[in-house]
Amino acid sequence: MADKKKIVMNWASACGGCDVSLLDIEEKIFSVLDIADILYWPVAMDFKRQDVLALGPGSIDIGLFNGAVRTSEQLEDALMLRERCKVLIAYGACACFGGIPGLANVSDRAGIFEVAYHETPSTVNPEGVNPQTVCQVPEGEVTLPKFSDTVYALNQVVKVDYYLPGCPPTEERILDAVNIIAAYAHSGELPPPGTVVASQKALCDECPRVSTRTGTRIARIKRPHEIIADPGLCFLEQGVLCMGPFTRGGCGGKCIEANMPCRGCFGPTERMLDPGAEALSAFGSIVGPGGEDALTIPEMKAAVNSIKDPVGTFCRFTLPTAIINRTLKDGRNKVKK
Template identity: 40%
Template structure:
């Protein structure tokens, strides 16, 4: 039997998901030996976009896409990936829900470009030159750039078979996902690949797991207000931790390092809008309504990784 063919495309992401695959270390050797990697751009393999376009439709067994869809080039290659791949996986929270880079949807393209290229104190651009989709240099060299668009998760552009959360996905989780993929033991199409537990369910700080009950938070704290206790629940102490609504395939890595969860794992099964669910969960754990006004910067807290996939989507501009 020939090896399953794998393609990997990094769209509007940071390469952190690629590095998380490398973090598999020895497991990666076992996995890689069982796969024929036909495309992995731009980070790992030398294949170009036109090489991918030349491959027969449906000839690749599994395609992974990390990063959101943010410009016309991403949109085009993602559609090509869908044509060429039998199974397409949104790999990491950017592809699944939009990711941190999806926060661009809070602003118009003009606002974003203005800040980055003109109105920053360290920028020297008196002619106010902005990136253009087409430019002719010296009257004869025509150059093109992709056009920018609002950030979208993968499933707003093409049909997605599976989702893997995390920023980046935790390497042990990737290992399990790859093994499930290779052995054909996959959940129904359209599912998240997850063990199905929330961060709280695997968190050593969870009082419920220690036979105690969870108390309401009587104060709202920021991490700069001082370190939390050694083993108490961050939420009880007032640090707004999104562990109750976030997939815990990471093994609760942030809370175990005194850092409240920010939801990169994606929504627990059954939840469509992560931000709404997070608002509801946090609100139900605060002692009184006055505390709600003390929540710092709610949109960056509740929608940090999931704005483009939320009902807010791109409707709100700041």
């Protein structure tokens, strides 16, 4: 038996589902404990950040980082773990590509504060107070981490060794990761850097419904709530935009199994240049009834124009890693040469 490995799990800008997902592997969690000691896991164990900071560089074998990087504290955490972990794994869609919190990049700090602390009907804030990084109270000075304008994926702030995508990662892929850890514990061997613990092909490759695809166009887009989907039939055949063709497989098609289209939480496949624009290009091609010559231009475009929110539809989990990864201020903010 080789040495037990030292593991940490961090929680950054994420919903907490990733932490819970680790427990999805049920009793197999104990096998992790056979091969590794968990030194830090804020959601489950009583170790503090200071305990990690006290460890020297490279003293942790494996760091699991879940969540995107949004605040100064999360950035510090990322840097802290990167320095101390031999292997750093982006755990879950948020760490891998920014995830749902990454959609906040359509706005910025000021815009988000405006909505969250002033505009929402449930907000009661008569004095118009905004969160401050430093605040004086009778008891002394209290501080908050700085809330940045942009949400980042983990690899945009530190080097990442492996990616475990998913919202949250599925049990099977977590076990793959556990096996990687086990192999590392036993033989010290690791997969090539940058490995994504998922399929190398898009989801359709493993989808049982792909065989029902006939190559027809989507004459009119149907949103999932508008139809009772045929559970045996490819969503594209039913007019529902399914992100399966644009999304790495390996999730086991759990959403498809539950008769919901893929939303893209496993992120893009390797050759894709830009996750959102790719889907836009394909759907822009196949959405519409065909026979365009006989239609007026507005009729011809009506079906694609029914896509109201291209960012939310096509970059739901990936906006921070897209080519345009946040709202720009084109023309309003002339950049000096």
